[in-house]
Ligand SMILES: Nc1ncnc2c1ncn2[C@@H]1O[C@H](COP(=O)(O)OP(=O)(O)O)[C@@H](O)[C@H]1O
């Protein structure tokens with residue numbers, strides 16, 4: 001399968017994206033004197049798995065924060081689908097179909113695993129006070145559907161036995177799975193994962209890669225993934241974007257990027273895998 | 274009754290024991306029935322304050338140091354609108370006192386929350402500290418409105434309509450007690466319904482990690498605003514009740530130490546738990562009012578006020594040491610009742626999850 005993908009990418013001469021689901025244009029962000037994002041322009045193809053790599057401090061997480069509305073850019077634009085989301089608060093960007101996860105897993109104090117899952121679904125009628133009183137049956141119907149969907153996803157990720165465990169008591173790796181499952185239940189069009197396998201054992205990492213591929217193929221879900229594990233990201237991605245000191249160093253197929261001397265200098269330090 | 278956890282059963286047992294003890298005290302004439310009902314009515318008032326703060330701090334993590342101020346806003350709204358001795362000279366029906374209290378509270382809560390809830394959480398805390406002082410100073414100094422330290426007398430009773438003349442121990446205090454029981458029950462049913470819902474779940478997520486809630490598409494600003502306003506209105510309801518209980522209102526009734534007591538009640542009861550809030554309120558009142566009885570016991574040269582604070586302090590130490598989550602911490606998943614197939618299928622729902 002990976003051969004087929006490689007073939008396709010090689011056949012494509014220009015790195016241009018035909019049908020971008022996410023476009024970043026001239027994005028800039030500095031913190032005091034430090035320019036963390038320096039004129040970054042990136043496009044993510046709809047239905048692709050796009051990797052974002054770069055040395056520590058290159059500005060990958062900052063870029064995710066800018067795209068998802070957690071940071072306000074100093075300049076530039078972010079487009080999700082056809083809509084300009086620059087400067088929108090995070091929850092409105094989610095409504096446009098973009099969901100992100102965090103580099104450091106967020107523990108949900110005082111919640112069970114499935115309760116944490118139930119925070120994922122969008123536009124739940126019971127999240128507003130009026131339907132709670134005026135149309136309790138719509139609240140109940142949505143709740144039942146969401147419970148079923150949460151159960152289904154936990155089963156798919158083989159963690160359904162944890163459903164009623166406290167979310168603070170599962171392992172780091174399981175937490176990563178829960179985060180992915182919870183992002184999926186939000187039904188995004190594009191999912192930004194910030195280091196999904198950091199601190200995850202190799203077996204679970206392979207499993208996670210499998211889930212990502214499956215979700216990408218069967219739902220056409222687009223992934224934009226920051227990952228330090230080079231093997232993981234190279235195997236998974238259709239395209240790779242390399243960031244270095246806040247700038248886009250290069251963009252291309254995993255093969256092209258792997259053999260690019262600038263990338264090797266900046267990131268792989270010459271002794272790469 | 275089936276879905277009580279072990280801790281809840283213990284707490285219920287202690288409560289029933291306390292009731293029997295109190296009944297015994299009344300029966301043997303140590304305590305007059307009327308005074309007992311007065312104490313219980315005050316207890317109900319504290320429970321309302323605790324339930325209100327629990328919506329803000331326990332559900333969503335908002336820090337409000339204006340508990341006494343919102344209580345005062347509710348109470349003064351009633352006093353100024355209904356009392357014949359109020360400088361406003363409106364003398365309206367108590368229902369308008371209630372409406373005025375709610376409207377004024379909502380407006381002030383919004384004025385505090387709109388600029389601060391977008392900022393870091395400490396800004397709300399600081400703003401509420403300021404509000405507490407502003408309300409206190411207005412009540413004390415704006416005599417044209419509040420009569421200052423003279424206070425507002427002549428607040429009407431609201432319990433005459435109760436058809437209770439046949440009850441042997443019928444008294445104003447008994448009726449006030451029934452009124453507050455009804456009020457607490459109503460508020461409890463309302464907050465429990467909104468708590469065990471997707472709305473409550475979003476609040477719980479915000480409390481744990483607001484960024485995560487935002488990343489999952491939740492309008493956290495709006496939800497925090499709702500919780501702040503609802504909690505403040507419940508505190509104001511406690512003030513409304515107090516005005517009609519005491520029939521007189523002065524600046525002394527807004528003692529800021531009450532904010533501290535209510536915070537202790539929420540923490541002792543178990544932040545985030547509705548039942549815990551009720552227990553916490555009861556425990557605090559038991560200590561505050563129970564220590565009044567100490568006057569008869571301790572030597573005349575020991576003053577009871579500091580002793581009371583000492584007891585509250587000891588309670589905090591005990592809770593932190595042995596039950597840092599409070600007496601009845603939240604134990605239930607926030608899932609809309611009746612939709613969870615697992616819960617209806619499982620039989621061990623009555624056990625503690627510890
Ligand atoms: N909120 C912030 N305030 C100040 N500096 C920041 C902030 N966020 C990121 N930075 C800085 O921006 C640079 C890029 O960080 P980051 O995006 O986390 O890198 P990466 O995820 O690629 O490792 C780092 O030098 C980091 O210290």
Ligand SMILES: [Mg+2]
Pocket residue numbers: 060061062103
């Ligand atoms: Mg990072």
